[in-house]
Amino acid sequence: MTDWLGMLAAPRNPRPDLKGRVLARALAPRRRWGGPLAAAALITLAVGGGAAWWAYRTIGALTTERAVLAARVGALEDTVATFLHGPATRLIQIPVSTGGRVGSVTIFADSARHRWLVRCDGLAPNARDQAYQLWFITERGMSTAAVMPMDEDRPMVMALEMPPGGVLGAAMSIEPRAGSASPSGPMVFHRLL
Amino acid sequence: MTSPKRLSQEHQRSLERRLKAGDERALGELFDVIAPWILGLALHIVHDEDEAEEVVGDVFVQVWRHIKQHDARRGPLVPWILSIARNRSLDALRRRRRWWRKSARLEQAHAVDVAAIPPAPPHEAAVPGWPVHREVHAALATLPEEQRRVVLLSYFEGLSHREIAQRLHQPLGTVKTRLRTAHQRLTESLRHLKDWVE
Numbered sequence: 001m002t003d004w005l006g007m008l009a010a011p012r013n014p015r016p017d018l019k020g021r022v023l024a025r026a027l028a029p030r031r032r033w034g035g036p037l038a039a040a041a042l043i044t045l046a047v048g049g050g051a052a053w054w055a056y057r058t059i060g061a062l063t064t065e066r067a068v069l070a071a072r073v074g075a076l077e078d079t080v081a082t083f084l085h086g087p088a089t090r091l092i093q094i095p096v097s098t099g100g101r102v103g104s105v106t107i108f109a110d111s112a113r114h115r116w117l118v119r120c121d122g123l124a125p126n127a128r129d130q131a132y133q134l135w136f137i138t139e140r141g142m143s144t145a146a147v148m149p150m151d152e153d154r155p156m157v158m159a160l161e162m163p164p165g166g167v168l169g170a171a172m173s174i175e176p177r178a179g180s181a182s183p184s185g186p187m188v189f190h191r192l193l
Numbered sequence: 194m195t196s197p198k199r200l201s202q203e204h205q206r207s208l209e210r211r212l213k214a215g216d217e218r219a220l221g222e223l224f225d226v227i228a229p230w231i232l233g234l235a236l237h238i239v240h241d242e243d244e245a246e247e248v249v250g251d252v253f254v255q256v257w258r259h260i261k262q263h264d265a266r267r268g269p270l271v272p273w274i275l276s277i278a279r280n281r282s283l284d285a286l287r288r289r290r291r292w293w294r295k296s297a298r299l300e301q302a303h304a305v306d307v308a309a310i311p312p313a314p315p316h317e318a319a320v321p322g323w324p325v326h327r328e329v330h331a332a333l334a335t336l337p338e339e340q341r342r343v344v345l346l347s348y349f350e351g352l353s354h355r356e357i358a359q360r361l362h363q364p365l366g367t368v369k370t371r372l373r374t375a376h377q378r379l380t381e382s383l384r385h386l387k388d389w390v391e
Contacts, residue, residue, distance in 0.1 A: 003268070004383050005348045006275030007322060007329045009237035011229035014249070018232075019224050022250045026257040027217055 079117060079159045088112035094189050096172070099124025105189065107170060114162040116170075120148070121155045123188075130185070131177050136162065137169035137192065145170070147179035169193050209270055212260045220257055226321040227271065228253075231278045238282035238349050251281045269386075271322070283351035325386060332382035340375035343368055 083089050092107040103122025110116070123132060131149035135142040145160050169192035173183040211219035231252050235245035255277050263273050333341055346357045354372065358365045 003272035003276045003279075004325065004329050004386055005333075005344070005379070006234045006272070006279055007230060007326045008333060008345075009230070009233040009349075011322070011326070012233040012236050012245075014228050014232050015246070018246055018249065019221070019228065021246075022224060022228070022253045023217075023221055025250050026220060026253040 076157065076159075080157075082113070083108035083110055083115075083117040086110045086112060090193070092170075092191070092193060094170075094191050096123065096189050098122075098174075098188060105170075105172065109162075109167075109193065116145075116160045116162060117157070118146070118160060119155060119157045120150075123150055123156070125153055126150050126174070126177075129177050130174050131179065132188065133173055133175040133179050133183070133185075134160075135171040135173065135183060136167045137171055137190075138163060138165060138167055140165070142171065142182055144179060144181070147175070149177060167193070205270065209260075209263070209265065212257070220253065223256070224253065227274060230271075230322055230326075231274070234275065234278050235282045235285075238279070238351075239285050244285050245282070248278060248281045248285055252278045255281070271325075279348065279351075286351065328386060329383065332379055335382065336375050336378060340371045340378075343371045344375045344379070347372060 088111045090107075090109045090111070092109060094105045094107070096103050096105055101122060101124055103120065103124075105123075106119045106121070108117040108119075118134065120132070126132065126149055131147050133147050134145040136145045143163055146158055148156060148158070150156065169190070171183065171190040172188040173180075174185040174188065175183070176185075208219050208222060212223065228249060231249050232245055235248035235252075236242065239245050239248065252274065256274055263270060333344070336344065342361065343357055346352050346360060347354075352360065354368050355365055357363075357372075358368045361368070
C-alpha cells in the first residue's frame with residue numbers, strides 16, 4: 001500500500017508539448033534485434049559449419065594418410081627385421097662421393113630369400129632432370145634394380161627382389177630422370193660382392 | 194490544469210484492457226489522467242523540471258511495453274505506475290554526475306520538505322486522483338513525526354536504512370522499527386483505496 005505514497009506529491013501540469021513527445025517516444029517502433037541477431041547467428045553457423053566440415057575432411061585425410069604411413073612403417077620394420085635377423089644376410093657397406101660430399105650405400109643381401117635391403121645415406125640431391133639408378137651386376141650384364149630420384153637430402157631405404165640367376169655385384173650411376181636401360185651417366189660406385 | 198478527466202471504475206478497467214490490447218489512444222488517455230501525478234512525483238524527487246519530464250517519458254515507455262506484466266489481482270494500476278515513476282526518479286537522482294553536490298542542496302530542501310509535504314492547492318481538486326491524494330496525506334498525517342520523516346526519506350530519496358540512520362543521527366535499529374511500524378499503519382489506513390474512483 002505504500003506505493004500510494006507517490007500520490008503525496010502535488011500534481012504538476014505538464015508543458016503542452018510533453019504529451020506529444022512522450023507518446024511519440026513510447027509508441028516509436030522498438031529497435032528489433034531479431035533480424036541482425038538471426039543474420040549473425042546464420043553467419044556464425046555458416047562459418048562454424050564450414051570450419052567443422054573442413055576439420056572433418058582434414059582429419060579424415062590425415063587419418064587415412066597416417067594409416068597408410070603406419071602400414072608402410074610396419075612393413076618396413078618387418079622387412080628390416082627380416083634382413084637383420086636372417087641367417088643368410090650379408091652386409092655390404094659402400095662409401096660413395098656425390099656432389100663433393102661423402103656418403104654411403106648399405107646393402108643387406110639376403111641370399112636365402114633373394115632380396116636386398118638398400119639404404120643410401122649422404123647422397124647429394126639430384127639435378128631436376130636426373131636421378132640415381134641402382135644396377136644389379138649379373139652374368140648377363142647390368143640390369144636395372146631401381147631408379148631413385150633424390151630431391152631432398154635425406155636417407156633412402158628400399159627393398160629389392162634379386163633377379164633370377166644370381167647377382168655378382170651392384171653399381172649406381174646418375175641417369176636421366178626416367179632412368180636408362182643401361183648405365184650411361186657418371187658412375188657413383190661399381191662393386192662386386 | 195486543463196479540463197482534466199475523471200475516470201469511472203469501469204472506464205479504468207476498460208482503459209487497462211485497451212492498453213493491454215495495444216490501443217495507442219488508450220495511452221494518450223492514460224497520459225491525460227496520470228501524467229500530472231507522475232510529473233509531480235518525479236519533480237519532488239529529482240528537483241529538476243527537464244529531468245522530471247525525462248522520467249515521465251521513461252515511465253510511459255515502460256508502461257506501454259510492460260503493461261501485460263501488471264496483474265490486477267495483485268494491486269491497482271495506479272500504484273504500479275507510481276512505483277515505476279518512483280524507481281525511475283531515484284535512478285535519475287543516483288545517475289546525476291554531480292549527485293553529491295546537489296544532494297547537499299537537496300538535503301537542505303528536504304529538511305523542510307520531509308517535515309511536511311503540503312497537499313496540492315485547492316484549485317487542483319479537479320485533477321483525477323485528487324481524493325486519493327487527500328487520503329494519502331491524511332494517512333501520513335496520522336503518523337508521529339519521527340515515523341513520517343523516515344518514510345519520506347525512504348520513499349522520496351531512496352535512502353537505505355543505514356543512510357537514514359546517518360542522516361537523522363539515530364540508531365539503525367530505531368530507524369528500522371519506525372519504518373516497519375509506519376508501513377504497517379499506512380497499509381492499514383490505505384487498504385480501502387482502489388484505483389481512482391469518483
